[in-house]
Amino acid sequence: RCVFYHNVFCYAAPMHDENKVFDKIRPYFFVAAIMIALPSLLSLYGGQTGRLLVATQKMKGDPFFEQKVIYIFDHSFWGARGIIVNQPFENQSPEKFSVPYKNAHFYNAGPVHFPSLITVALSRPKKASRWRIQPLTIVDYKGFEHRFPSYAKEDAPLDFYVGYSGWDMGQLETEIKNGMWNIVDCNIKSLRDTVPSAELWSYLSQNEQKNICP
Numbered sequence: 001r002c003v004f005y006h007n008v009f010c011y012a013a014p015m016h017d018e019n020k021v022f023d024k025i026r027p028y029f030f031v032a033a034i035m036i037a038l039p040s041l042l043s044l045y046g047g048q049t050g051r052l053l054v055a056t057q058k059m060k061g062d063p064f065f066e067q068k069v070i071y072i073f074d075h076s077f078w079g080a081r082g083i084i085v086n087q088p089f090e091n092q093s094p095e096k097f098s099v100p101y102k103n104a105h106f107y108n109a110g111p112v113h114f115p116s117l118i119t120v121a122l123s124r125p126k127k128a129s130r131w132r133i134q135p136l137t138i139v140d141y142k143g144f145e146h147r148f149p150s151y152a153k154e155d156a157p158l159d160f161y162v163g164y165s166g167w168d169m170g171q172l173e174t175e176i177k178n179g180m181w182n183i184v185d186c187n188i189k190s191l192r193d194t195v196p197s198a199e200l201w202s203y204l205s206q207n208e209q210k211n212i213c214p
Contacts, residue, residue: 047075047076047080048075048172048183049073049075050072050073050133050134050185051071052070052071052085052185052188052204053070053072053082053181053182054181054184054201054204055067055180055201056179056181056205058179064111065165068084068201069085069086069204070084070165071085073136073138075172078169079166079171080172081112081167082166083121083138083161084107084109085107085188085197086197086201087107087109088107088108089106089162092105101158104159105157105158106160107161108163109163110163112164112165112166113163115163117140117164118141119140119160119161119164120139120141120144120158120160121161122136122137122139122151123135123189136188138161182205
């Protein structure tokens with residue numbers, strides 16, 4: 001708009017209506033920017049991924065987690081998933097689990113999706129976050145042979161986990177804060193090559209104040 005001043009010259013008057021419109025839509029621009037940036041920000045959070053949870057005495061009496069050691073393979077803002085690594089089945093027959101690998105070991109990994117879900121733990125480093133690498137790759141057995149044909153053809157030992165352990169958003173953080181778990185940042189493969197599964201919890205619990213990583 002042009003407004004004459006003393007009939008001599010004109011200047012552009014402020015567009016108040018347009019400013020009001022922008023003020024109304026400005027919050028939506030901020031929301032859109034946050035939604036675009038949010039996935040990148042969440043990817044920075046690795047939580048306890050790649051680490052071990054060692055149950056403390058506060059877990060005594062818990063039907064699932066008393067004296068258990070859990071490898072966390074996925075931890076984000078939305079929750080966490082892990083596998084119990086010191087709870088092998090008494091019956092280690094591959095036929096029981098319909099798995100055609102003779103050199104296989106089977107573990108009860110937790111109550112979630114038990115016994116329908118079977119995963120395979122591969123000694124294959126995987127990115128846990130932008131700054132951390134976890135020593136194991138956990139894959140669904142249904143897609144295992146297709147994704148990792150070289151592993152499937154080898155006669156090397158394979159660890160199969162039935163079910164898994166899971167936590168909702170913020171649940172694991174609360175349990176750690178309440179002293180229900182000790183955190184151990186060791187390479188699980190090296191640790192298990194040194195300590196038998198049945199002795200893993202005792203070893204980690206008795207040596208929690210020492211350098212326990214092989």
